Amino acid sequence: DAGVIQSPRHEVTEMGQEVTLRCKPISGHDYLFWYRQTMMRGLELLIYFNNNVPIDDSGMPEDRFSAKMPNASFSTLKIQPSEPRDSAVYFCASSLSGDHLPNFGPGTRLTVL
Amino acid sequence: AQSVSQHNHHVILSEAASLELGCNYSYGGTVNLFWYVQYPGQHLQLLLKYFSGDPLVKGIKGFEAEFIKSKFSFNLRKPSVQWSDTAEYFCAVISNNAGNMLTFGGGTRLMVKP
Numbered sequence: 001d002a003g004v005i006q007s008p009r010h011e012v013t014e015m016g017q018e019v020t021l022r023c024k025p026i027s028g029h030d031y032l033f034w035y036r037q038t039m040m041r042g043l044e045l046l047i048y049f050n051n052n053v054p055i056d057d058s059g060m061p062e063d064r065f066s067a068k069m070p071n072a073s074f075s076t077l078k079i080q081p082s083e084p085r086d087s088a089v090y091f092c093a094s095s096l097s098g099d100h101l102p103n104f105g106p107g108t109r110l111t112v113l
Numbered sequence: 114a115q116s117v118s119q120h121n122h123h124v125i126l127s128e129a130a131s132l133e134l135g136c137n138y139s140y141g142g143t144v145n146l147f148w149y150v151q152y153p154g155q156h157l158q159l160l161l162k163y164f165s166g167d168p169l170v171k172g173i174k175g176f177e178a179e180f181i182k183s184k185f186s187f188n189l190r191k192p193s194v195q196w197s198d199t200a201e202y203f204c205a206v207i208s209n210n211a212g213n214m215l216t217f218g219g220g221t222r223l224m225v226k227p
Contacts, residue, residue, distance in 0.1 A: 033215070043203060043217040056214070092157065102215055104149075104157040 004105035038100030119218035134203030
């Protein structure tokens with residue numbers, strides 16, 4: 001298995017622009033997580049899905065952030081409009097229910113100028 | 114509030130020195146405990162995990178961790194570090210009292226001087 005796939009790996013954009021991050025979980029995994037990593041706040045859980053349904057989005061910082069999972073093999077995290085303080089590495093992870101063992105993707109490094 | 118604490122934010126060691134990184138959690142109930150490592154420029158990788166059984170867990174690359182339930186701790190150890198161990202280390206906890214979600218500590222940056 002290729003593992004969790006994220007794209008793009010790097011994104012540089014200007015303040016106010018829309019940013020879409022993409023994730024393909026490991027096939028067969030029914031949980032999908034979005035994390036954000038910053039120097040100041042460490043690793044934060046933003047939102048997670050179970051069987052494509054958002055379960056807990058309490059970690060999403062603002063209404064500018066939204067996430068979708070239209071099917072079992074794809075999820076997006078969108079920021080609109082983006083701000084410089086959104087600059088971070090965004091990780092997607094997936095796991096199989098019961099094993100409590102998230103597998104992390106390589107991350108997307110977002111820079112908002 | 115439920116939390117995971119890593120008290121050492123930065124650690125600098127010379128090669129062959131012994132390592133111990135602290136991790137404490139405040140969750141009640143049944144917990145599963147993890148240490149993840151993030152090498153420079155890379156993604157998170159699982160180093161070791163504790164679900165049940167022997168509280169002394171052996172992981173990859175000579176790392177081990179000990180679960181001490183009475184102290185709510187899961188400290189990471191390695192008897193002799195190498196330059197290649199330079200990385201950031203994250204403790205993480207899943208608790209059935211916290212919706213079975215993985216919560217990370219703030220991370221510890223380890224630098225090993227050759």
